[in-house]
Amino acid sequence: MNSKISLLAMTLASVMGLGVVANANAANETDALAKAIAKQEAEIAALKQQLNLLTEQQKSQSAQQQVERDALMSKVETVASEVSTAQDRYSRFSFKSYGTSNYTSDEYFDNVQDTSPERRNRFDLERIVTEFGYQFTDEWSMEVEIEYEHGGTGTSLEYDGFDEFGEFESEVEAGGEVIVEKAEIRYRPSKEFGVKFGNIHLPIGLTSTLHKPNQYLTVLRHKSEAAMLPAVWNENGIGVYGEISDFHYQAQVVSGLNSEYFRTYDWAASGHQKRFEHVNGDDLAFAGRLDYGNFKTGSAVGVAYYYGNTSGNRHKSNKLDVDGAMSIVSVAGAFVEGPWILRGQYLYGTLENTDAITQANKTTPGLRPGNFAQLGSESQSFFVEAGVKLDSWINIPITAFANIDYSNPLMAVETGAATKRFENTWSSVGINYFPIPEIVIKAEGGIHQVAVASIPDTNFFALGVGYQFSL
Amino acid sequence: MKFKYSAITFSLIMGLSACGGSGSDDTAPIVPDDSFSFVATEMITNLTNEVIVDGYADLASKGEALFNATQSLINSTSQADLIAAQAAWKAARQPWEQGESHIFGPVDSLSIDPHLDSWPLNTTDLQTQLNSAVGFDAETIKGWNDDVQGFHTMEYLLFGDGVNDNTKNIAELTTREREYLVALAEVFRDYTKQLDDAWQVSHNPQDTNALPYAELLKQPGTSTNTIYSSQLAVVEELINGMIGIVDEVGNGKIADPFGDSITTADTSKVESQYSWNSLTDFSNNIIGVRNVYRGEYTGSADKQGLIDFVAAADTVLATRIGSEIDDAILKIQAIKGSNDMPFRQAILDVEGRKRVQVAVDALSKLQASLESDMLPLLSDWKTS
Numbered sequence: 001m002n003s004k005i006s007l008l009a010m011t012l013a014s015v016m017g018l019g020v021v022a023n024a025n026a027a028n029e030t031d032a033l034a035k036a037i038a039k040q041e042a043e044i045a046a047l048k049q050q051l052n053l054l055t056e057q058q059k060s061q062s063a064q065q066q067v068e069r070d071a072l073m074s075k076v077e078t079v080a081s082e083v084s085t086a087q088d089r090y091s092r093f094s095f096k097s098y099g100t101s102n103y104t105s106d107e108y109f110d111n112v113q114d115t116s117p118e119r120r121n122r123f124d125l126e127r128i129v130t131e132f133g134y135q136f137t138d139e140w141s142m143e144v145e146i147e148y149e150h151g152g153t154g155t156s157l158e159y160d161g162f163d164e165f166g167e168f169e170s171e172v173e174a175g176g177e178v179i180v181e182k183a184e185i186r187y188r189p190s191k192e193f194g195v196k197f198g199n200i201h202l203p204i205g206l207t208s209t210l211h212k213p214n215q216y217l218t219v220l221r222h223k224s225e226a227a228m229l230p231a232v233w234n235e236n237g238i239g240v241y242g243e244i245s246d247f248h249y250q251a252q253v254v255s256g257l258n259s260e261y262f263r264t265y266d267w268a269a270s271g272h273q274k275r276f277e278h279v280n281g282d283d284l285a286f287a288g289r290l291d292y293g294n295f296k297t298g299s300a301v302g303v304a305y306y307y308g309n310t311s312g313n314r315h316k317s318n319k320l321d322v323d324g325a326m327s328i329v330s331v332a333g334a335f336v337e338g339p340w341i342l343r344g345q346y347l348y349g350t351l352e353n354t355d356a357i358t359q360a361n362k363t364t365p366g367l368r369p370g371n372f373a374q375l376g377s378e379s380q381s382f383f384v385e386a387g388v389k390l391d392s393w394i395n396i397p398i399t400a401f402a403n404i405d406y407s408n409p410l411m412a413v414e415t416g417a418a419t420k421r422f423e424n425t426w427s428s429v430g431i432n433y434f435p436i437p438e439i440v441i442k443a444e445g446g447i448h449q450v451a452v453a454s455i456p457d458t459n460f461f462a463l464g465v466g467y468q469f470s471l
Numbered sequence: 472m473k474f475k476y477s478a479i480t481f482s483l484i485m486g487l488s489a490c491g492g493s494g495s496d497d498t499a500p501i502v503p504d505d506s507f508s509f510v511a512t513e514m515i516t517n518l519t520n521e522v523i524v525d526g527y528a529d530l531a532s533k534g535e536a537l538f539n540a541t542q543s544l545i546n547s548t549s550q551a552d553l554i555a556a557q558a559a560w561k562a563a564r565q566p567w568e569q570g571e572s573h574i575f576g577p578v579d580s581l582s583i584d585p586h587l588d589s590w591p592l593n594t595t596d597l598q599t600q601l602n603s604a605v606g607f608d609a610e611t612i613k614g615w616n617d618d619v620q621g622f623h624t625m626e627y628l629l630f631g632d633g634v635n636d637n638t639k640n641i642a643e644l645t646t647r648e649r650e651y652l653v654a655l656a657e658v659f660r661d662y663t664k665q666l667d668d669a670w671q672v673s674h675n676p677q678d679t680n681a682l683p684y685a686e687l688l689k690q691p692g693t694s695t696n697t698i699y700s701s702q703l704a705v706v707e708e709l710i711n712g713m714i715g716i717v718d719e720v721g722n723g724k725i726a727d728p729f730g731d732s733i734t735t736a737d738t739s740k741v742e743s744q745y746s747w748n749s750l751t752d753f754s755n756n757i758i759g760v761r762n763v764y765r766g767e768y769t770g771s772a773d774k775q776g777l778i779d780f781v782a783a784a785d786t787v788l789a790t791r792i793g794s795e796i797d798d799a800i801l802k803i804q805a806i807k808g809s810n811d812m813p814f815r816q817a818i819l820d821v822e823g824r825k826r827v828q829v830a831v832d833a834l835s836k837l838q839a840s841l842e843s844d845m846l847p848l849l850s851d852w853k854t855s
Contacts, residue, residue: 113740365581414614
């Protein structure tokens, strides 16, 4: 552009110079001069026009540039806003995972007559759990928990030492070793009140609250609870919950248990309906809990109650014409202060018409409770674990602990005398070592006692590693 | 050998290409025709009526007799009464053990087997019941776990612990033991009756319109028969029943307590150790196999059995399996030796162990013949 302007200036200058020379020549050349002048003027006019044109072009170009700049700016703004929206959405998504892998060494008996145990060692990739959550809005959120037990899905071969000659049974882990353990939608307009529905965790049993490896001291989860209830109990239903000052409450209506699968050795635990594609919902149950304090974060005390019928959910509905109402009461406490950890829970349950349920289970074709049909009309279990964090005294993040688990799913029977064969006590000591806060390595050794005098006490030992993290 | 195959292949190719021009393609390989015909109706009907149903009817009547025999013990001081009850127990044991060669159908689907014959016995829990229970009645006992009821609980009460002998003095029988025994025998009688009914009246006690199981076996392939779609399915069930018990006796009942050496032998695993009836049990199991194979009980007039099915395909095989069954029975019975040694003692005796090994070998041989020679005949059988 600049070169064009210079060119124009030079042309003007030379035209003017020529004009002066011409005046000095002859007057009769006036006409010719006038012509020349007119020509020059015409040229000047043309040049001015060109100049104007150029100026206008310049103007329009800069206007276009402005438009382009504006467009660019708006694009930048869009991208920036998209990025911030994505960031916002990402911050609404949560991912957590935890898992444990164990090595256990226990002594086993061959059959009910055997009193000389044999030591067997086992490895188990106990569970890997993934939790996905999303906060749709301030009030609405969801969470899905998927658990992979014992390394995946498939068929498994089990050895049953109590069977006739000790029999091998191939078992399809129906319902899967890959389990959706929780799939809930939550609406929580305030801290004081929320609603959750879908597949939700029942607040019965502390394991439902404290199931990550850093939340309990033993290598395996508490055996006492697993010998009586579904541990980390989940059902389909709806519940309300919230916290008012230091009180936490929960109240739920959920799918009930199925008494067809109740067994002598673990009472209601195997009645948890997860073997089939559909969960029978003919009998619903109520579950409630009230805690003062927070078990997840520190000290607390709490009570829980479960009530539900169990006959309606049987597949063979013509086998049993009486109710099988079940109730469970739990009392739990935790004291977590400085280096000290003390937790405990007592569970007591009752089941009605156990003789009739036993009979129905024993005589249902294909059900095969085998020798484990008899059911306790009363059941109880408890645990107490105590730990002390040694890093207050030594510079290593180690917690030493002692634990007692007790369970008796056959505490009382409707008629006759209850055998003490299922009354178990596990007493142990051990350590939890945290090389980093997300990882815990555990060791535990103890004694397992059966309340039958002729069955000798056995020793067990376990090592475990667990992790947990959240994005 | 490889060279031979190559030569054959080469000549085949040459031969085929030579034929190629002529347009002839009649070169399909000649498969030897192993198929055989056999009309199974009479055999199935006979086995069902004369062997299986008769066997369970016999068991039910022996169950009734055992119940009566225990009742007479309630206030008795007579040793003869106890011996009679012991004999009644052994008598009931016979049709039950022989029936294990066809332990399918109601005995399985109604889960009656564990109620009658759970092993091992839970002596600890039994003692708890004897010490603490207020009274015994059949209905209560039905609700208890299977390891404190059935044959072996009655055996323990009637014969004692069996460690040094299989005799018991009537004076040693406590009042509670007598009460418990009567209640157990009543439960036992009820189950054997239920089993008999399932075969002869209705195979599903919940549904009175259901056919007797015997009819399902005898009339396969009818529209109302949801269990057996064809005669082939029935014959397969029968053969697998034989294989099942031969396997259990050889590899379970005998081999498990036997162990791999005298130091790993475990008498606690010996079934019927209190009465020292083990060898009788085992041989009865294989006699049951013979009943199904021959189609009649030992000594009865000849009727059609699985031997006729096998003979239709291969008479030599039919004879061979028959003699292998007889041999297995003899070898089991021979374990007792010349001094009538019970099984629980034989597995701890050097010479006894040799005799046990001979019996195990005979059972293995029989099992191999049933699995490898008899079962495959099903695929050659032209059922129409």
